[in-house]
Amino acid sequence: MITCLSCGHENPDGNKFCGECAAPLAPTPTSHAEERKVVTVLFCDLVGFTASSDEADPEDVRARIRPYHTRLRTEIEAYGG
Structure with a gap:
C-alpha cells in the first residue's frame, strides 16, 4: 500500500495518483541488490x-x-x- 502524502489515503501498490484526492503518489522504492565492482x-x-x-x-x-x-x-x- 502507498500512503498519499497529501490526504493520508491508503492506495494499492502501482497507483500513480491517489484514489481519494488525485494527488500524484511517490513511486514505491525499489530495492537493488548490492554489487561490488572493480x-x-x-x-x-x-x-x-x-x-x-x-x-x-x-x-x-x-x-x-x-x-x-x-x-x-x-x-x-x-x-x-
Missing part, C-alpha cells in the same frame, strides 16, 4: 592549463583541448572504458 579511475592534469585558459575565449580553449580529449578517449575505449 573500477579504475584516471586523473589527468594539464600543467598550466588554468593559467593559459583563464582569459582565453571558451571556443579557443575547447579547440586547443579537443585533440587531447580525442587521444584520451581512444586510449580509454581501447581498454573497454
Whole structure:
C-alpha cells in the first residue's frame, strides 16, 4: 500500500495518483541488490592549463583541448572504458 502524502489515503501498490484526492503518489522504492565492482579511475592534469585558459575565449580553449580529449578517449575505449 502507498500512503498519499497529501490526504493520508491508503492506495494499492502501482497507483500513480491517489484514489481519494488525485494527488500524484511517490513511486514505491525499489530495492537493488548490492554489487561490488572493480573500477579504475584516471586523473589527468594539464600543467598550466588554468593559467593559459583563464582569459582565453571558451571556443579557443575547447579547440586547443579537443585533440587531447580525442587521444584520451581512444586510449580509454581501447581498454573497454
